Amino acid sequence: MFRKMKNIDTAFRYVRLFTLVIVTGNLLLCGYIVYRTNVTLTANKGKVYVMVNGKLVEAVAMERNIPVELRDHIRTFHTLFFTLSPDEKAIQAQITKALYLADGSARREYQNLKEAGYYSNLISGNISQTIDIDSIELDMGVTPYKFRCIGRQYITRPTSVLTRSIVTQGYVRTGMIQSDNNSHGFLIERWEIVSNNDIKTESR
Structure with missing residues (x-):
């Protein structure tokens, strides 16, 4: 009877030792995984990976x-709003892309034209x-940011090329959701054409 009790006690010690080894091993493994x-x-903080032509390319996130x-x-x-060709579908495609970048003020200008x-x-x-x-002049003092855009239009007719000066202004709101149609996530607001005057006409 005494030998039997001794064997049970020994077996219990082995089980306890085995359990302790297993628990300790699991704790060490979990600690290593966390580390x-x-x-x-x-090491990968600030890095993003993008797919380019089916290949995974590493990009580093930088401050905008x-x-x-x-x-x-x-x-x-x-460029989208004022680059036009004599094709109704092409015009519609250009204007549609442009209108994703601005609010209703651009749509009103399009409707007026x-x-x-x-x-x-x-x-x-x-x-x-x-x-x-x-040139594009920006006032970065307050949001939305006010801008003034100065450029030249070239209107090509079958027999001549008309050059016009164009000045527009408006505001840009930030913080919009970036998408394929609006990659920066900005929106032009209260946009208007300030002036649009003829400069010269040249024969072709």
Whole structure:
């Protein structure tokens, strides 16, 4: 009877030792996993990965340069809005892209031009139009940021090229959701054409 009790006591000690080893091993393994996870997260902090043509490319997240992005947003909007060819579908495609970058003020300007027959005249007269942006002035003192855009329009007719000066102004609101249609996440507000005057006409 005494030997039997001794065997049970020995077996219990072995089980207790085995359990202690297993628990200790699990704790050490969990601690190592947490440590390696923290090391990996710290090493990859600020890095993002993007797919480019089916390949995974590492990109480093940097602080945004708001003035540069604002100027690019404004330039893109004006280029889309004022670069037109004598094709109804092409005009509609350009204007649609431009209107994603601005509020209802740009749509009102488009509707006014459309009702005045501006786009119909481009199509019927086989006229194309491009714009060069000379400068974009920004007031970064307060949001939304006020801007003034100065450029030149080139209206190409079958027999001549008309050069016009154009000045527009408005405000840009930040903090919008970035998307394929609005990559910067900005929105032009209260946009208006201040002046649009002829400079010269050259024969082709």
